[in-house]
Amino acid sequence: MTATKGLEGIVATTSSISSIIDGVLTYRGINIDDLAENASFEEVAYLLWYGKLPNQSELNELLQQLGEYAAVPASVIDSLKLYPKNTNSMAALRTAVSSLALFDEQANDMSQEANIKKAIKIQAQIPTLIAAFARIREGKEPVAPKAGVSIAYNFLYMLNDQEPDQVAVKALDQALVLHADHELNASTFAARVTVATLSDIYSGITSAIGALKGPLHGGANEAVMVMLEEIGSFANVEPYINQKLANKDKIMGFGHRVYKNGDPRAKHLQKMSRELGKLTGNMELYEMSVKIEEIVTGQKGLKPNVDFYSASVYTTLGIPRDLFTPIFAISRASGWTAHILEQYENNRLIRPRAEYTGPVDQKVTPIAQR
Numbered sequence: 001m002t003a004t005k006g007l008e009g010i011v012a013t014t015s016s017i018s019s020i021i022d023g024v025l026t027y028r029g030i031n032i033d034d035l036a037e038n039a040s041f042e043e044v045a046y047l048l049w050y051g052k053l054p055n056q057s058e059l060n061e062l063l064q065q066l067g068e069y070a071a072v073p074a075s076v077i078d079s080l081k082l083y084p085k086n087t088n089s090m091a092a093l094r095t096a097v098s099s100l101a102l103f104d105e106q107a108n109d110m111s112q113e114a115n116i117k118k119a120i121k122i123q124a125q126i127p128t129l130i131a132a133f134a135r136i137r138e139g140k141e142p143v144a145p146k147a148g149v150s151i152a153y154n155f156l157y158m159l160n161d162q163e164p165d166q167v168a169v170k171a172l173d174q175a176l177v178l179h180a181d182h183e184l185n186a187s188t189f190a191a192r193v194t195v196a197t198l199s200d201i202y203s204g205i206t207s208a209i210g211a212l213k214g215p216l217h218g219g220a221n222e223a224v225m226v227m228l229e230e231i232g233s234f235a236n237v238e239p240y241i242n243q244k245l246a247n248k249d250k251i252m253g254f255g256h257r258v259y260k261n262g263d264p265r266a267k268h269l270q271k272m273s274r275e276l277g278k279l280t281g282n283m284e285l286y287e288m289s290v291k292i293e294e295i296v297t298g299q300k301g302l303k304p305n306v307d308f309y310s311a312s313v314y315t316t317l318g319i320p321r322d323l324f325t326p327i328f329a330i331s332r333a334s335g336w337t338a339h340i341l342e343q344y345e346n347n348r349l350i351r352p353r354a355e356y357t358g359p360v361d362q363k364v365t366p367i368a369q370r
């Protein structure tokens with residue numbers, strides 16, 4: 001048995017949800033470029049769950065369900081108030097989502113009907129949890145979700161307690177479309193491994209949030225912003241990045257396990273970053289990002305991934321840096337739950353092997369002689 005480090009190139013499951021073929025990303029066979037321009041996040045979530053785009057009445061029904069489920073149990077909101085003020089936002093989300101299961105009578109109901117209902121509920125409640133957490137730590141009261149509005153609208157509304165700007169809603173909605181699913185990425189794999197033991201959907205999503213949190217995966221969007229803040233100005237980009245590359249440090253938001261010729265989602269986020277910069281009259285983060293790309297791609301051949309330009313996009317939308325990865329979770333909840341439902345439909349325990357590299361033929365030395 002020979003191990004493949006990081007399971008690179010290993011095909012671990014079949015899936016009909018999303019594909020990456022020759023650098024082209026599709027959800028259910030529809031190119032991400034088409035979806036980014038022509039579909040809302042709710043249409044995409046429906047597509048991932050049910051395998052087809054919704055017609056108007058199906059979409060209306062989903063919006064109605066999302067509105068109905070968006071409020072989270074008062075006990076979960078109360079428990080957010082007990083978290084230490086400096087709690088990591090992804091740790092807070094991981095704990096809060098896990099606690100949702102305690103208040104869902106159907107948490108352990110493994111019927112398909114109950115599981116799809118829980119998928120929609122989790123999708124509806126994650127934005128409410130993040131917005132509530134963000135307000136509570138600032139000493140503010142959480143804002144109840146609105147019915148009949150999109151997830152992007154509701155999240156910004158609950159976060160800021162005011163009607164969001166249409167441009168911001170559209171940009172966030174498009175970002176949610178772009179992050180919704182991505183084949184067998186680390187967090188989706190974690191979700192599938194967990195539920196393949198026939199554990200419940202909340203356990204699967206809790207595992208996934210834990211995996212998304214790390215800076216090699218979803219946590220990279222926040223790490224990109226940390227880097228932009230450290231750089232501080234356009235003039236400092238070149239010396240800073242050159243120093244990082246000379247030190248062989250990783251540049252966050254660059255590189256990808258699967259895409260070697262560029263992430264097809266990055267161009268949409270770059271465009272969004274440019275347009276939002278123009279609209280707000282502040283192009284500095286965008287221009288710094290473009291310069292970083294020029295240097296990193298020029299010197300290392302590495303291309304920006306989905307996390308790189310999302311940092312300047314979210315900052316221009318006025319979103320605090322440590323909510324970037326939770327926003328990724330809002331979007332990816334659709335993909336995670338779709339993969340969990342697919343795993344249940346055709347389940348087999350996921351249990352690979354390890355190549356043993358430790359000592360052999362060892363004996364127990366009596367404790368006094370160790």
Ligand SMILES: CC(=O)SCCNC(=O)CCNC(=O)[C@H](O)C(C)(C)COP(=O)(O)OP(=O)(O)OC[C@H]1O[C@@H](n2cnc3c(N)ncnc32)[C@H](O)[C@@H]1OP(=O)(O)O
Pocket residue numbers: 006215216217218220249250251252253254255256257258300302305306307
């Ligand atoms: C939504 C997402 O999860 S997208 C990914 C988000 N993560 C990041 O942006 C973090 C930065 N990027 C990385 O760490 C990596 O590119 C990963 C984790 C995304 C992919 O990693 P892997 O497929 O394991 O590639 P690996 O880390 O082996 O890199 C291969 C080579 O490229 C280099 N490399 C890869 N990414 C970077 C980077 N961002 N900056 C500098 N060098 C890099 C590695 O140092 C390595 O060089 P070496 O062969 O000289 O040792």
Ligand SMILES: O=C([O-])CC(=O)C(=O)O
Pocket residue numbers: 179181182184185186217256257258305306
């Ligand atoms: O697929 C991956 O390895 C990481 C990624 O881009 C994602 O999850 O969107």
